[in-house]
Amino acid sequence: MYISSTQIRVRYAETDQMGYVYYGNYPTYYEVGRTEALRQLGTTYQQLESLGVAMPVASMSLKYIKPAKYDDLLTIKTIVKETPHMRMHFQYEVFNQEGVLLNIGESVLAFISIEKGKPIVCPDYLIELFTKALNEQGAD
Amino acid sequence: MYISSTQIRVRYAETDQMGYVYYGNYPTYYEVGRTEALRQLGTTYQQLESLGVAMPVASMSLKYIKPAKYDDLLTIKTIVKETPHMRMHFQYEVFNQEGVLLNIGESVLAFISIEKGKPIVCPDYLIELFTKALNEQGAD
Amino acid sequence: MYISSTQIRVRYAETDQMGYVYYGNYPTYYEVGRTEALRQLGTTYQQLESLGVAMPVASMSLKYIKPAKYDDLLTIKTIVKETPHMRMHFQYEVFNQEGVLLNIGESVLAFISIEKGKPIVCPDYLIELFTKALNEQGAD
Amino acid sequence: MYISSTQIRVRYAETDQMGYVYYGNYPTYYEVGRTEALRQLGTTYQQLESLGVAMPVASMSLKYIKPAKYDDLLTIKTIVKETPHMRMHFQYEVFNQEGVLLNIGESVLAFISIEKGKPIVCPDYLIELFTKALNEQGAD
Numbered sequence: 001m002y003i004s005s006t007q008i009r010v011r012y013a014e015t016d017q018m019g020y021v022y023y024g025n026y027p028t029y030y031e032v033g034r035t036e037a038l039r040q041l042g043t044t045y046q047q048l049e050s051l052g053v054a055m056p057v058a059s060m061s062l063k064y065i066k067p068a069k070y071d072d073l074l075t076i077k078t079i080v081k082e083t084p085h086m087r088m089h090f091q092y093e094v095f096n097q098e099g100v101l102l103n104i105g106e107s108v109l110a111f112i113s114i115e116k117g118k119p120i121v122c123p124d125y126l127i128e129l130f131t132k133a134l135n136e137q138g139a140d
Numbered sequence: 141m142y143i144s145s146t147q148i149r150v151r152y153a154e155t156d157q158m159g160y161v162y163y164g165n166y167p168t169y170y171e172v173g174r175t176e177a178l179r180q181l182g183t184t185y186q187q188l189e190s191l192g193v194a195m196p197v198a199s200m201s202l203k204y205i206k207p208a209k210y211d212d213l214l215t216i217k218t219i220v221k222e223t224p225h226m227r228m229h230f231q232y233e234v235f236n237q238e239g240v241l242l243n244i245g246e247s248v249l250a251f252i253s254i255e256k257g258k259p260i261v262c263p264d265y266l267i268e269l270f271t272k273a274l275n276e277q278g279a280d
Numbered sequence: 281m282y283i284s285s286t287q288i289r290v291r292y293a294e295t296d297q298m299g300y301v302y303y304g305n306y307p308t309y310y311e312v313g314r315t316e317a318l319r320q321l322g323t324t325y326q327q328l329e330s331l332g333v334a335m336p337v338a339s340m341s342l343k344y345i346k347p348a349k350y351d352d353l354l355t356i357k358t359i360v361k362e363t364p365h366m367r368m369h370f371q372y373e374v375f376n377q378e379g380v381l382l383n384i385g386e387s388v389l390a391f392i393s394i395e396k397g398k399p400i401v402c403p404d405y406l407i408e409l410f411t412k413a414l415n416e417q418g419a420d
Numbered sequence: 421m422y423i424s425s426t427q428i429r430v431r432y433a434e435t436d437q438m439g440y441v442y443y444g445n446y447p448t449y450y451e452v453g454r455t456e457a458l459r460q461l462g463t464t465y466q467q468l469e470s471l472g473v474a475m476p477v478a479s480m481s482l483k484y485i486k487p488a489k490y491d492d493l494l495t496i497k498t499i500v501k502e503t504p505h506m507r508m509h510f511q512y513e514v515f516n517q518e519g520v521l522l523n524i525g526e527s528v529l530a531f532i533s534i535e536k537g538k539p540i541v542c543p544d545y546l547i548e549l550f551t552k553a554l555n556e557q558g559a560d
Contacts, residue, residue: 012455012465013304013448015297017350022293023197024171027164028433035432035491045432046491057163061201070297071455071466152315152325153308153444155437157490162433168293175292175351185292186351210437211315211326303477304451307444337443341481 002080002133004037010072020067026103027060030092033078034107037090041129053123054112058087062105066096073097083130084122086111142220142273144177150212160207166243167200170232173218174247177230181269193263194252198227202245206236213237223270224262226251282360282413284317290352300347306383307340310372313358314387317370321409333403334392338367342385346376353377363410364402366391422500422553424457430492440487446523447480450512453498454527457510461549473543474532478507482525486516493517503550504542506531 008029016022038044048055068074079091087108094103113120148169156162178184188195208214219231227248234243253260288309296302318324328335348354359371367388374383393400428449436442458464468475488494499511507528514523533540 009452009455011448012296012451013302016292017295017297017299018194018196019297020196023200024164024167024293027167028431031164031432032429035429044491054158056158056160056207057204059201059203060163061199063199064197067196071464149312149315151308152311152436153442156432157435157437157439159437164433168291171292172289175289184351211324298474298476300476303480304444304447307447311444334438336438336440336487337484339481339483340443341479343479344477347476 002037002041002130004033004040004078006033006036006076006078008032008074008076010068010070010074012070015070018067020069021072023062023064026062026064026094026105027057027107029074029076029094029103030060030078030090030105030107033076033092034090034109036076037078037080041133043126043129048123048126049114051123052114053120054114055088055109056112058108058110060105060107062103064103066100066102068094068096068102074102080130080134083127083134084111085127086119086121088122142177142181142270144173144180144218146173146176146216146218148172148214148216150208150210150214152210155210158207160209161212163202163204166202166204166234166245167197167247169214169216169234169243170200170218170230170245170247173216173232174230174249176216177218177220181273183266183269188263188266189254191263192254193260194254195228195249196252198248198250200245200247202243204243206240206242208234208236208242214242220270220274223267223274224251225267226259226261228262282317282321282410284313284320284358286313286316286356286358288312288354288356290348290350290354292350295350298347300349301352303342303344306342306344306374306385307337307387309354309356309374309383310340310358310370310385310387313356313372314370314389316356317358317360321413323406323409328403328406329394331403332394333400334394335368335389336392338388338390340385340387342383344383346380346382348374348376348382354382360410360414363407363414364391365407366399366401368402422457422461422550424453424460424498426453426456426496426498428452428494428496430488430490430494432490435490438487440489441492443482443484446482446484446514446525447477447527449494449496449514449523450480450498450510450525450527453496453512454510454529456496457498457500461553463546463549468543468546469534471543472534473540474534475508475529476532478528478530480525480527482523484523486520486522488514488516488522494522500550500554503547503554504531505547506539506541508542 075095077093215235217233355375357373495515497513
């Protein structure tokens, strides 16, 4: 299991008139979690795109447990349990500054050749990065 | 089964550098679908909020089939299959102007007393509106 | 003076915890106004991009007069007073369903060659469309 | 002159199909700049709202110099030159990780009594914080 953490400060723009973070902002929070998970692993979306590979989201699910509020300092945990192949699975846990779990979710991303617009296998270098990270973080 | 349709023109703001609608915009599209479903039924979120009832999203899932593009004229079909009780289930289908199915999803909403911050049963008038609509649209 | 009107229904996503439309959504409303102004004139951004021309915003100013609220049906008036040359000037007026003026603004857009990344003159066909429209709508 | 700096990592959600940050995201970046400026000064929007004071934006202007790109690490400089009274003026400068100036802007905010919905004078404690900060940062 590979776990990466990053923090996000809730913006006023992200609240709605219920006084909480609008539910539609969590996919963006997940994206930030994925971006930082890749960066901590040693790569970036930009590197993937420069290799001609896009990573569109194929499916996603979200569960809203408690609301996040303006100016909350959220921790996004991004979890990868398996080496990617045709698809890549991410899980997410969002906590506030008191350590309360607010939201959980998961998403599946595909690998697409930008040139051909067709699904491809995960690039070798990314498989290697995840294999290494999954081995290092051990057997839970 | 109660089905409501509404249309959305994709904004430039909603695209991303992949050249398609950013995946995190679909929850907002679903919200527009729900809003118009309630309006076509004879009520509004505002009426619910003025009665002291909020309808936060409890969970959601989305499946991305094909990308939407800038300036596409999308049709959002919002589908309700059951009269709401403690929770309300919505399903969504998003089509482009060629009738191609781009995205499907579903969400579950809770009814919350704004004053007490606690879950409540769906207000009677809303149950009646859905019961009537579900009977009228018949047995598919 | 060429004036185009379009309508936008305020989304829940666009409100903030003050209970009004978040101030940062008006640039998107202006974009919708511009898009529809071009469409009513007989062209689209897509057509411009397919000709290798991008239209980034160079500057913008906004004045917030009264707040817009959730579910308001806004009218965006987009006003062009001069035929574009190196730059194109748009003015905006945003009204709610009671005809109250909520917001005014203006923006200046440049024409950029997508291939070269350099400023260019407005494409001839767009100059012609505006010249015709400005003549037809007459002398105010 | 009081200057505060904060950093923002550009999200994929914030790009558009031109491949740059959508122009309508800068007001949100400015909001983050203001929020951190107040925090570094020793207060928060939340504290103001808990005192019954809202700070809506009355006007804003923006100048787009160069585009920001996905994953850029932006520095937002937020500048206050005068102690607030009925209104509060902020200026903004946005730089990328190479120190290139991308965007400048300014905004004017009002102080509103949330209870009465009327303009009020800036709360004393905020005037004091800015007076102190403006004196300390000295005469440039």
